[in-house]
Amino acid sequence: MSHAAYKKIALAGATGTLGSVILKELHESGLFEVTVLVRESSVQNFPEGVKVAKVNFESLDSLAEALAGQEALVSALATLAISVQKLLIDAAVKAGVKRIIPSEFGVDLINPKARALPVYAGKVEIQNYLGDLAAKTIISYTLIFNGPFLDSGLARGLFFNFKERKAQLFDGGDQPISVSRLATVGKAVRRVLTHPRETADRAVRVKDIDVSQKQLLELAQKLTPGEKWDVQLVDTAELEREALQQIKENNIGPLTMYNLVRRAIFSPEFGNKFENVHNEVLGIREITTQDLEEIVHSAFVSK
Incomplete structure (x- = not known):
């Protein structure tokens, strides 16, 4: 070779x-x-x-x-x-x-x-x-x-819905996950x-940063002072159970597979916080908290 x-x-x-x-x-x-x-x-x-x-x-x-x-x-x-x-x-x-x-x-x-x-x-x-x-x-x-895409994930509502001021916090939303632009x-x-x-x-x-869903939501809420957000708690284990049952019954809906992806991204059981990364050999530097704030702000401005 x-x-x-x-x-x-x-x-x-x-x-x-x-x-x-x-x-x-x-x-x-x-x-x-x-x-x-x-x-x-x-x-x-x-x-x-x-x-x-x-x-x-x-x-x-x-x-x-x-x-x-x-x-x-x-x-x-x-x-x-x-x-x-x-x-x-x-x-x-x-x-x-x-x-x-x-x-x-x-x-x-x-x-x-x-x-x-x-x-x-x-x-x-x-x-x-x-x-x-x-x-x-x-x-x-x-x-x-590389974990979920940070920038397109924010734009497409993976972490929360900027436009409607709605958020589903998966498994509490406290688990840090590795994300990349x-x-x-x-x-x-x-x-x-x-x-x-x-x-x-x-x-x-590879990863840009480890961040929890709650941290991202807090940054978003700072950009919408005085506005009330509709925040709901969602158990990804239940999402998985429902999705597997739908697949078993051949009753696959538009969210069936997406809910399995949510399970893999947000549940700590699925290795979604990368402990050992190859950033150094690949010449990738992690971003700072200030960088993260700017990325969330850019996503907010685009809405």
């Missing part, structure tokens, strides 16, 4: 919330030749210097042809497209790609309780598949765990690609 920094990088999912940030980081670093894989029907424009390969994501030969000559593959495909990754990985093996970074970018799925949740079954399957391939091919892999994850991807030896065939964990 080569341990030199990778230069030719293929990126799948480059138009998504995270994928676009990863693309920006890789492209603007000037360290890589980036090729984005897009659907044949795509009319998306990309920055000058970024190569575009239109592919059929359901065709092994189409994907392998696009990946020929690439040294690494980064997948930022959305959760609903995780099933596409197996064929993408097979194509990478066929094309001789050396490193794969699959679409993880969330909770620590080395934690056995998190791995057991049905919402992560597809990701766990991909992890196991990569482990098997690494033992018998030139493929190596890196799993990146999208840009931090983009930087982690870049550093993995320039540090192949240190990151081969393993999981790496």
Whole structure:
């Protein structure tokens, strides 16, 4: 296996919330030749210097042809497209790609309780598949765990509802959890690609800061002086029980899988506060409390 920094990088999912940030980081670093894989029907424009390969994501030969000559593959495909990754990985093996970074970018799925949740079954399957391939091919892999996205999580109501002044505090809201901004994850991807030896065939964990839901809510309430917030306490164990029952009865609703994600993020049993991180080797500095206040303020102003 080569341990030199990778230069030719293929990126799948480059138009998504995270994928676009990863693309920006890789492209603007000037360290890589980036090729984005897009659907044949795509009319998306990309920055000058970024190569575009239109592919059929359901065709092994189409994907392998696009990946020929690439040294690494980064997948930022959305959760609903995780099933596409197996064929993408097979194509990478066929094309001789050396490193794969699959679409993880969330909770620590080395934690056995998190791995057991049905919402992560597809990701766990991909992890196991990569482990098997690494033992018998030139493929190596890196799993990146970064906790929930701080900035987009605030924007999308993961921690509370800014606009309606509503908050659900999960399991009391006191548990510190490791969170990362999208840009931090983009930087982690870049550093993995320039540090192949240190990151081969393993999981790496990064974070911007450990913060509790209550701390975030207090910062939000400071920005809305005199306004009353509707705060409710929610037991994530109950969310899990209800979700598993819905899955058992084939009565899956719009919140079924999301509630399992909430369980994994906010319950202390799921390893969501990273004790051992790889920030140093990946050149990532944790943010300060003042930085956190500014991030929450930016999310508030955008509402």
